[in-house]
Amino acid sequence: MDDIARERANSKLNTVEITNLLFGGEFIVQRMGEIRGMITSDPALQMRGYEFLDREDKYDRSVKLSTYLLKTKLSELGINHYLEKVQFFRESLGTVPPFDFTERIFYNTVNGQGTQEQKDKWLPLAGSGKILTCYAQTELGHGTFVRGLETTATYDSTTQEFIIHSPTLTSTKWWSGCLGIAATHGIVVARLITNGEDKGTHNFIVQLRSMENHEPLKGVIIGDIGPKFGFVEKDNGYARFDHFRIPRDNLLMRFARVDPDGTYTRRLSSKLGYGSMVQLRAFITFNTFEALARGTTIAIRYSVVRRQTQNRPGALETQLLDYTNQQFILIPLLATTYALYFVARRIIALLGETQAQLEQDNLTLLPEMHASSAGLKAVSTTAVSQGIEACRIACGGHGYSQSSGFPELYSNISASMTYEGDNNILLLQTARYLLKMVNELSHNPNHPLSDNVKYLTDNNCIHRPYSLIFTSSQQQLSLYRGMVRASVHRAHARVLDGEKRGLDTFDAWNQAAPELIQCAEAHTYYVIAKSFIESLEMSGVTNMCFENQRIMKKLSDIFSLHYMLQKSGVFIESGVIHGSDLVELREVLVSLFAEIRTEAVSLVDAFNYPDFVLRSVLGRKDGDVYRAMWDWVQDNPRNKHPDGVHPVYHKYVKQLLASKL
Ligand SMILES: CCCCCCCC/C=C\CCCCCCCCCCCCCCCC(=O)SCCNC(=O)CCNC(=O)[C@H](O)C(C)(C)COP(=O)(O)OP(=O)(O)OC[C@H]1O[C@@H](n2cnc3c(N)ncnc32)[C@H](O)[C@@H]1OP(=O)(O)O
């Protein structure tokens, strides 16, 4: 039996049960399999040789295939449900889709910010690909500071139009995906000016290109911003507007409207205009689960088939995953993958509740939703970017080849630390919420608190337990609560201290940024650990076989304890553990790793990635990695010159070699 087959034979896990849990049930998993069958049986959708294409050829391929899927395949195959479409697009193309179809930022913005009439008009067009869309918020001069955007939308009541204009170079829209080449329409975020008053940024639907010949409309200057760190072929673009007119009812008017005479009214909060960012941040957390699932699948499968160093005479070389150092890297990442899955479900559920409340004009959940989605987006994208890079390094030199899948996986996910809000900025938003709660409590000790911040009034968690049991979930939560509570108070004290020293509000906040970011990160790790522990009690998990439940508990322990070890300084500073506890903490982790070691391959198999989706020679399900690497290099055009001589030889090298010294 080969190595990877033996791993599976030795595992006690019921992988199918876990896959069904992760993807929402047997029926959905079966349907995912059917869709995969449709992709693999269509010769037009094969990925072979993809990595050797240049930027233009990759873009050509992805547009060609997307058009084919939209025009022919979706209806032919009866793929109607949104999530099925997402899967079909992503897995067929093997790369980020060229149109804002699966990410749906335009669609979600209209859905969240538009009136019923606007939704009826625009959603069917955007959802079917009859118009191609983008979301143009960021400008050359401003990304983070949304209130500082410069593009103007000045209302002209004589024609009942808004005039969209880019008054400066720095007001040029920049970065928007799909804008560079494809988009016919975009959400343009601009300052609404009516009756001479600036009402701040609002969302407008702007047609950018002709529906007849795709030329940019007069008054719109558009282009592609060029190759990037990742998302290589994607047409992230720029746009400038020269007094470009759009109809009045292209302002999304659910929460803010301009009447024909220019009268402006706003309902509820101005922050509702930021709704699509909050929504996407929640989905990005789910996306990080998927990305790390891919990374750990590749690294763990490879780590059981790769053997390195004969450590005992006559014995086989050791499998990489039997090295404790390898376990210390990969097993916490495996635990993090599962943790992110459970917390992503929660934040998506909270999003649903917040949106349902909003239907009743109730904003109670909005601050919690904003703070949690911001923190989770920041923590998950940073953890996963670093985690995927760690997986890559754990695969040695072969991890650095494009054939491993890591370069594309890493460069794409690393962008998520920036897009949809830079991670430091988002953590500062979470910190702002936490400090606001502390302030509220100082005025009113009975101020209502959401479940995730109840630690602020829990006095039971502030000291080290007399008898410390690291594998007790309840104790883990108590230690986290004590650590986060102390971190939040440290950050609060630092801000107050600045104010006492005479600093103004900005300076007092700014000098406390390290503590603020630290407490927001700690709070968010607590939220993730808590959600993992509480999810062990949810019916999907408690219905699973004993062994699966046992392993899930171990993974939850690893997630909680590994962060505790990594950030032990903060836990010790907060007084909930002592430096002398770390020896035991490390020992507990090492023994947990040994237990998970035997289940690692099954735990990544449960993510259910077939080879054509994973696109990694190292992550192959059958473990036949060396054969796969050999086959992959045979597709390299550089190896296809009939005489084995590259043209650069005839152009340059020949003369060089012939020249006398
Ligand atoms: C079985 C499980 C089922 C799961 C199913 C899952 C299915 C998944 C399906 C589909 C997957 C779909 C794919 C998703 C994955 C994505 C793939 C990736 C593809 C690539 C896409 C790339 C897109 C990128 C797009 C962009 O980047 S758009 C641009 C984004 N820009 C930003 O984010 C800018 C960041 N800046 C800001 O947000 C703000 O300006 C600021 C920093 C928050 C500051 O704002 P402001 O100055 O106005 O506020 P403050 O003065 O700081 O605060 C004032 C008060 O307002 C509150 N506030 C602030 N923001 C918000 C908000 N958004 N909402 C609510 N409240 C807010 C703040 O808290 C203050 O409140 P106060 O009470 O303290 O006063």
Ligand SMILES: Cc1cc2nc3c(=O)[nH]c(=O)nc-3n(C[C@H](O)[C@H](O)[C@H](O)COP(=O)(O)OP(=O)(O)OC[C@H]3O[C@@H](n4cnc5c(N)ncnc54)[C@H](O)[C@@H]3O)c2cc1C
């Ligand atoms: C791949 C990709 C796709 C994108 N797609 C889109 C899109 O479709 N549509 C769109 O509109 N935008 C898009 N963006 C833009 C993205 O949303 C912005 O880049 C992001 O919001 C950060 O803004 P910025 O680039 O201006 O960074 P800046 O705001 O200049 O931030 C730079 C640094 O300064 C720090 N900083 C900034 N302000 C503060 C502050 N107040 N306090 C403390 N520190 C601060 C930040 O932490 C960060 O480290 C995309 C970006 C990328 C990389």
